Amino acid sequence: MSRISVEMRLSVTSVFTVVLLVAAQQDVCVKGELLFEEDFNVFNLSVWQHELTMSGGGNWEFQLYDNNRANSYVRDGILYIKPTLLSDAIGEANVQNGYTMNMWGGTPADLCTGNHFYGCLRTSGAGGNVLNPIRSARIRTVKSFSFKYGRVEVKAKLPKGDWLWPAIWMLPTYNQYGGWPSSGEIDIMESRGNNASYPAGGVDAFGSTLHWGPYALENGYAKTTVQKKLDSGDFSQDFHIYGLIWNETYIGTYLDDPSNVTLSVPITESFWDRGGYAGKNYDNPWAAGGRNAPFDQEFYFVINLAVGGTNGYFPDNQGGKPWSNLSPHSVNEFWNDKSSWYSTWNGEEAALKVDSVRVWDLSISTTMSTTKSTSDALSVEVSFMHFCCAALVFLLGACFY
Template sequence: MTSLWTMHWALLVLPLAWAIPTPIITPLSPSGLKWEIPDAGYDLVAVHFSINADLPGVQAGRYNVDIPRKQGSSWVYVQKGVTLHPGDKVHYWLYALANGRPSQDLNQVWTYSGKNTQAPVTHAPVTQAPVTQAPATHAPAHHPKTEAATQKTPSSGQNIDSVSFNAVPKDCDDSPVCTSYPCLIFDDEFDTLDLKTWEHEITAGGGGNWEFQFYTNNRTNSYVRNGILYLKPTLTSDQYGTNFLEHGKLELWGAGPYDTCTGNQFYGCERQGVPGRVVNPIQSAKLRSSRGFNFKYGKVEIEAKLPTGDWLWPAIWMMPTYDAYGGWPASGEIDIMESRGNLHYTEPNGQSQGVNHMGSTIHFGPDWTHDRWDRGHAERDCKHGTFGDSFHKYGLEWDENNMKFFLDDELILTVDPGNDGFWKYGGYDKTHFNNPWAGASKMAPFDQEFYIIFNVAVGGQAYFPDNLVNAAYPKPWKDADSTAFWNARNLWYPTWKPTENNGEGAALQVNYVKVWKLKP
């Protein structure tokens, strides 16, 4: 998918309507952390916490959950996999809602004394839900894990349906050591939003196509519930008001390690609205694993349901960790899946280009004007309905010889550059360019570590060309005219169905991410 985040905390901190009772925090044996918040007539209680890390204001925290119902006289939540040692500090804040009145208890710290350890509770822990800044106007839709495909291991390529997690940690290191192959080295089923792995990009610059969204770290736009990761676009005016679009300044510079602008290019950290030129009218989410998980070669499988709604642009893709061969696209890009959310969007000949259509692509070349994406590209239609109706599997097998792309275990694209590598494969041997991959392996630039990205972009230029046909109404903007796009919101916004199922039909929904190492 080439191609005002400095929110003043004072605006986010709600006035204290009533005090939230002090929680009972109990470490469990052998691991786990139990939270009990005495009930005081609440409709919902949310917990944000980190271990031995400051949690100022209303930052998301390492763990963040809504507790949607109480057990007996308390709201109870058990976080699995947490191990505390004497002296460890739990930094936390609480949010509670009662009769439509919210309250927060911020900047709290609890220190583990090494006592009061219990055995694990026998009842099932409460399923995580998204944390909201304000009360929802209706009950959120239920999306149990069983709505997704039950097959959790890939069946394409090598037969690894029954492979278990056979990687073990090194001493004093979290890196896996494989004892047999195929070897599952990464598995996120989104029981929580793991912010050590998934970093939010914060930028208005998008991917270089002057899209209409800005990316932010906001639980309105990115959250986990019932084992599903949601990336959901919303209107900027929902957060800041309509007047802000033409008169406000969107400032994303930030101040801390997790709220600092991640992309200054294309005026990504600051935009000023003026009459006739609105700031980015959509806010959305983009997550990347570059801080938490990078790998070279293996099998990737991601099960996801794509967003439905006009001009939505979801992507599941990978970028190089270090740009070893230079700037884009000299160091490569791997697009596992890209699609468009429009329901009735076609080429002039009738070929679908909307949500019932997807593509896989690689990008490579000596500079951005000579990208030979056409040498590694395939497209497919959904066999039944659309990719927004149900979960589908998007896969990549990648080694020192080639790349293979899969849709629901079906091979749709193989890219093998041959022994002469991508320089000759792209036809650059007949040009005057210097070869950035000279002396490297045949797979260069795809012989380095990459990381995984999820995002939902909106509109912009290039990816929604003017010659494609939107049956319901003509494309309402030219080039990157965000104002024309915004002025046509009565046409496209209803297709996002914002009042149905909490607007989640317009969200990219990810059920799991798995990565295997296929050989030593």
């Protein structure tokens, strides 16, 4: 059989031939250049910036984020993000009433990072509510590292404890297409610390999601989200790899190995068309972008451990949840039930633990050959970026490495 150049425009038949060969070889979609590597031998705060805010992630979550070694620290090559009680730092009476928590800061390293939802200054008892009763940490690489396209692997062990909400995710560096969710969000992993009996999925499950849409109320995430459960045990027992493959034609996540696909989103149409927005009299925020917009821009990492909230991630009337998402005093309802949930937070078992974060460029330069039973030789040269990964995912549903 004559030599086939894959550097020309391929027909569907030749694409499928290449994919079959790649599937047999199982070593074509290779990791390219290592773009980012973090092993947490030290806690490098020039790489990982702490967010400092009481804003509750825009979801009226019950934690505040701070920079202190009670909540974020490194030991033996592992990053710990651990929730603690605010009352341990300022006393129960100050959490309840009359204490002004001022997080505005006065030096570049301690400036408040989010004033929305009264995030930089709150007084306990104002509005009838206690201060955010939990301290935790949220760190990001917005000032040190961002990238567009690649393969990500984060090795982590998830926290166990009621109403804990760990997340490993990515946000756009420049909001090229406007405010959230117009410029996108990539959630590699988010989970709940509740036990496996929790109806919405506990620590035995995690989800991966893409957020996108012209407005917050038109978030199309429901079309690009999936939850994966372990067959036995839970994610607090061992470290697992939470992976992402992201290029122009595919966005997907996996657990431990690329063949164990979690979320799979082939970019076969624009997100404007995917969301069915054309008939809704909206302006298309991605009109000037590529087919994969808003996921055609640089993103940065966020790693955090939240607690509770009122956006519905913890649904009402499930699993003994002590607060209502519709209550103006949800934080009080949570705090008043402390005797129930705090007993499930057992020291560092309640901490999100991260062993490593790595990012590779995706590139391939491989020659494959096989022989038919009729002794006809078929040789295919592959020497361009991303093609096999995208083709495999699109036609076979996974990217083999």
